Structures are given as C-alpha cells and as structure tokens.
Amino acid sequence: MGVYIQAAAQISVQNPLCDDWLDNPIQYQVPYQRSLEPDYKKFLDPVASRRMGRILKRAIATSVTVAGSSGITNPDAIIVGTGLGCIETTEKFLLALVQEGEEFLQPTNFINSTHNTIASHIAVHMKCNGYNSTYVHLGVSFESALLDAFMQFQLGRIHTALVGGHDEMIPNYFKILDKVGFWEGKMASECAVSFMLGDTPCRNPMARIREVVMLHNATAQREEEVINQVCERMETARNDWDTLPTVKPVFGESFTSQAFEMYAAAVKMQRGLIADNILLTNHYRGTETSLIFLSKC
Amino acid sequence: METLIFDLKKQIIEALNLEDVTPDDIDTNAPLFVEGLGLDSIDALELIVLMEKQYGIKLEDPGKSKEIFRSVATMADYISKNRQK
Numbered sequence: 001m002g003v004y005i006q007a008a009a010q011i012s013v014q015n016p017l018c019d020d021w022l023d024n025p026i027q028y029q030v031p032y033q034r035s036l037e038p039d040y041k042k043f044l045d046p047v048a049s050r051r052m053g054r055i056l057k058r059a060i061a062t063s064v065t066v067a068g069s070s071g072i073t074n075p076d077a078i079i080v081g082t083g084l085g086c087i088e089t090t091e092k093f094l095l096a097l098v099q100e101g102e103e104f105l106q107p108t109n110f111i112n113s114t115h116n117t118i119a120s121h122i123a124v125h126m127k128c129n130g131y132n133s134t135y136v137h138l139g140v141s142f143e144s145a146l147l148d149a150f151m152q153f154q155l156g157r158i159h160t161a162l163v164g165g166h167d168e169m170i171p172n173y174f175k176i177l178d179k180v181g182f183w184e185g186k187m188a189s190e191c192a193v194s195f196m197l198g199d200t201p202c203r204n205p206m207a208r209i210r211e212v213v214m215l216h217n218a219t220a221q222r223e224e225e226v227i228n229q230v231c232e233r234m235e236t237a238r239n240d241w242d243t244l245p246t247v248k249p250v251f252g253e254s255f256t257s258q259a260f261e262m263y264a265a266a267v268k269m270q271r272g273l274i275a276d277n278i279l280l281t282n283h284y285r286g287t288e289t290s291l292i293f294l295s296k297c
Numbered sequence: 298m299e300t301l302i303f304d305l306k307k308q309i310i311e312a313l314n315l316e317d318v319t320p321d322d323i324d325t326n327a328p329l330f331v332e333g334l335g336l337d338s339i340d341a342l343e344l345i346v347l348m349e350k351q352y353g354i355k356l357e358d359p360g361k362s363k364e365i366f367r368s369v370a371t372m373a374d375y376i377s378k379n380r381q382k
Contacts, residue, residue, distance in 0.1 A: 047335060049316070050313065050315060100350070104349060104350040105346070106312070106343060107342040108343060111339070
C-alpha cells in the first residue's frame with residue numbers, strides 16, 4: 001500500500017495557488033503578515049461566500065484547486081488540522097457577546113465559530129458525504145490529520161483523502177502570543193494548504209508518504225530509535241534520509257506550518273530539486289514531535 | 298420613510314455581508330427571500346437580530362415574520378409603527 005500526494009495547493013503570504021515562491025519568493029521584514037488572497041469569485045458565488053470568513057474561503061479555494069488538479073472531486077475522506085479554527089469569526093462573536101451585553105448575537109458568527117466548520121464547509125461545497133474529521137492540537141494539528149488519513153489508508157478504509165492544514169492569525173491573538181514570546185523572532189503568518197492523497201499514484205504524483213509518526217515527550221534518543229525502526233521497516237538505511245531547511249522564512253510561522261513544510265518538500269521533490277528521501281521533523285513546544293517520511297515516486 | 302428605507306437597506310447589506318450590493322440595487326418592493334435577494338432561513342435570523350439591535354423591536358409572534366420580512370417596504374412599515382429607538 002502506498003499513499004501518494006496527488007496534488008497540493010497553498011494560500012499564504014506568497015502568491016496564492018501557485019509555485020511562484022520557489023523562484024521568486026516575496027520577502028517580508030515584518031513581525032506579522034496576513035495571507036495574499038486569490039480572487040474567490042472563481043471558486044465561490046457571492047451568495048455562498050458572504051457568510052464565510054477568510055479561513056473558510058481559503059480552505060475551499062485550495063481544496064477545489066487540488067480536486068481539479070488531481071481529478072479526484074469526491075474524496076473518501078476530508079480531514080483538517082487547525083490550531084485555532086475560525087478564530088476571526090470567534091473573535092467577532094465573543095466581542096459582540098461582551099459589547100452587546102450578551103444580546104443581539106449574530107447567528108452566522110456563532111455557526112461559523114466552531115473549529116470543524118472548515119472541514120464541514122469543504123464537504124458541503126464539494127458534496128462529499130464521507131468521513132469528515134477535524135484535529136485541533138495546536139502545533140501538531142496538521143500532522144494529526146495526516147496521521148489519521150495515513151492509518152485509514154493502511155487499513156484500506158479509504159482510497160482517496162483531502163487533507164488540509166488551515167489557520168488564520170488575527171491582530172489581537174498575534175499580540176497576545178507576541179507578549180509571551182511565542183513567535184521567537186519568526187514572522188507570524190497564516191496557513192491554508194490542501195493535499196489530495198490517494199493510494200494509487202496518478203499520472204504525475206508529487207511524492208509518496210512512506211510513514212507518519214507522532215511522539216509525545218520523546219527524548220532525542222527515543223526519537224532516533226523510532227526513526228531507525230521506521231527505516232528498518234522500510235528496508236532503508238538511516239543515512240538514506242535527508243532533512244531540509246525549514247521554509248518558515250518563506251511562509252512564516254503558524255500552528256499548521258508543518259503543512260507548508262510538506263507542501264514545499266513535495267513541490268521540490270516533484271521537480272527533482274531535492275534528495276529522493278526526505279524526513280520532515282517538527283518539535284512543538286518541546287513535548288510533541290512529528291516525523292513525516294517522504295519519497296520520490 | 299425614505300430615509301428609513303435607505304438606512305434599512307444599508308443595515309441589511311452590512312448584516313448579511315452582501316458584497317457588491319448597494320442600497321440602490323435592492324428593489325424596495327421585491328421579495329427578500331427565495332426571489333429578489335434570495336435570502337434564506339439563517340438570513341431571517343440575522344434580520345430578527347437587526348430589528349432588535351437597531352430599532353428595539355422584539356418579534357414576539359413568529360407567525361407574523363413571513364409578512365414583516367416580505368420586502369424592505371414591509372420591514373420599514375413595521376419598523377415605523379413599532380420602533381422603540
């Protein structure tokens with residue numbers, strides 16, 4: 001069984017829904033930058049989009065794009081990872097709650113303020129009635145969603161899956177996190193990355209996902225042990241696996257930035273710009289570790 | 298009444314986030330739901346909140362909603378007769 005990245009698309013601080021960032025990345029010298037938006041009228045009619053916050057529009061635009069590129073318009077599963085969910089709508093709802101004395105609360109903001117609004121809106125838009133799930137685990141949210149998809153592929157329960165990492169960052173939340181030193185000098189940004197995965201490679205798959213591992217409170221030694229075990233299982237040597245410099249200087253930092261790391265690795269791998277085997281690691285807050293093993297197809 | 302109708306149209310556009318729609322685009326007598334602006338049940342909830350927030354009107358009888366929200370004209374008429382602020 002293989003799990004293949006059939007298509008991927010991003011909306012970020014770089015030009016949206018394209019790979020311009022690879023040759024001509026936009027440089028920023030700011031602590032916080034919101035994403036550059038595409039023309040959503042190409043994806044959503046105004047009646048449908050008027051109730052959607054930016055994160056929902058981005059999720060749908062990237063999802064529709066990968067569905068189009070891969071030809072998989074009705075995936076078996078839609079799985080989303082998000083650190084904060086629809087935080088902008090949540091803020092609107094909570095502000096109204098405070099400012100209006102818990103009266104006059106707008107139903108749309110209430111409906112759209114839950115984290116699983118993203119995956120459910122994608123499903124409604126794409127008319128997908130299959131498995132639908134959302135993972136909210138801060139800095140390892142995306143990997144949690146990916147791991148769910150990977151395990152379901154392994155069990156043979158699904159053959160295609162749309163997996164996304166989606167987060168928005170609002171000025172107030174940026175400031176709060178800035179005060180506690182969360183950003184560590186990195187540019188705060190937003191994330192919208194969708195991947196279409198399948199167990200049968202399409203004509204030109206971007207990469208193959210060989211393994212996804214998540215560890216909790218693992219020491220460096222334990223992490224290395226696990227990597228070696230995975231390598232042994234895949235009948236590869238440890239030194240067959242390269243790492244890549246982070247793309248956070250290009251895409252910025254968000255709770256789901258690891259989606260950008262996988263996206264960038266897949267794009268580069270498809271173009272033959274990097275080694276054939278890449279190990280992506282994420283260490284979040286010193287307690288959560290994720291390992292994604294990618295190979296060239 | 299003309300001022301009320303104009304203000305109401307602006308408030309509806311804002312509350313329902315009707316992008317690219319101006320007050321002049323909304324026919325005062327056209328149906329708000331299904332036809333005309335093509336609003337739906339969630340929009341109806343937004344309009345109920347709008348009426349209470351902007352004009353202090355609490356709709357006690359749901360049975361009357363259909364007639365009150367038939368068009369901007371019927372909404373403005375109801376507001377002018379029942380507004381608390």
